[in-house]
Amino acid sequence: MIIAERKPVEEIMHMVSSAERILVLGCRGCVSVCSAGGEREVEILASLIRLGKQKEGKKAEVLEGSLVRQCDKEYIDSIDIWEGKYDAIVSMACGVGVNFIANLRPATVVYPGVNTSFFGGSAEQGVWAEQCAGCGNCILHHTGGLCPVARCAKSLMNGPCGGSQDGKCEIHSEVPCVWQLIHDRLARLDRKKDMLEVAPIRDWRPAGHGGPRKVKRDDLSV
């Protein structure tokens, strides 16, 4: 899922400094699961904005709402139920949601309430770790299911780099060297010889280095 984290309150207060009617809009998708932008977090941020405005001695009406998702036009349309009741939206969805509101509501002021961090999963309660870089050309079948693009500090295609020590990354000493994990795992799976193959120079265009990406499915298009 997409992992996000609420922006500092002072940054959000600065964004909404001139707004008197604010809609804090959560998303019940990924950001709800990672406790960054679901209904509970909307309630908290709305409360903090109200308190911040009270402290500044400014009048403000802060509405709370959430959508099933903010990355589909159909759900963005449901913003209409708050029509005329806000000057600005603080979206607690990932950056996709903020873009969708901006794309589909040309006259609506929308601000991001979270920093969109990465694609990851829950490592333990309250901790999320990056697992996928969305690079557009998955090589996990070569690496035993462990991603060197997202989990190696150097995104090496042939590793380890030589700097790792005791199974830890030389850049971040608390992070396991993913190439060590890949070698260990392939050995366990009796696929040691796979590591003798040298991966070719990678074409990074599918990773977004060639501009915004798009997936088009003719079978689903109408």
Added chain:
Amino acid sequence: MSDFIPNIHAFCCHYTSQQMCNEGQEELSREGFPENVVINRMVCTGKVQVSNLLKAFEEGADGVYVVGCPEDKCHNLMGSQRAAKRVGAIKKALAELSVEPERIEMFHLERGFHPEFVSVAQEMDKRLRKLGLSPFKGEQS
């Protein structure tokens, strides 16, 4: 000493607030429990949400505190530890709003009848009298 009487909201778990429930507000007052502290009794402080505590500030509290079981002896195992984390999150948010984080506090007390239940209330009362009116009660333009 200032005449300012702070509005204080306390969130206490079933076990740490037994004294209040058994003795009643009058008896507690005789023991020195400040009358300006409003007690919200909960089944467990692990039940208290960040939004509940923020709402207390929105409703006019000058300060808020939570009283839960000792960290390693919570009746519900980790309830008071969870509450302490949530209090910590609010301290951080208050600091980001340039408001004194000391306006909210977590206390871990033994269950039952203990003078500490009164003394933490007195401590918060003293602290908040010193800090003064909540900055959230600013004049509206």
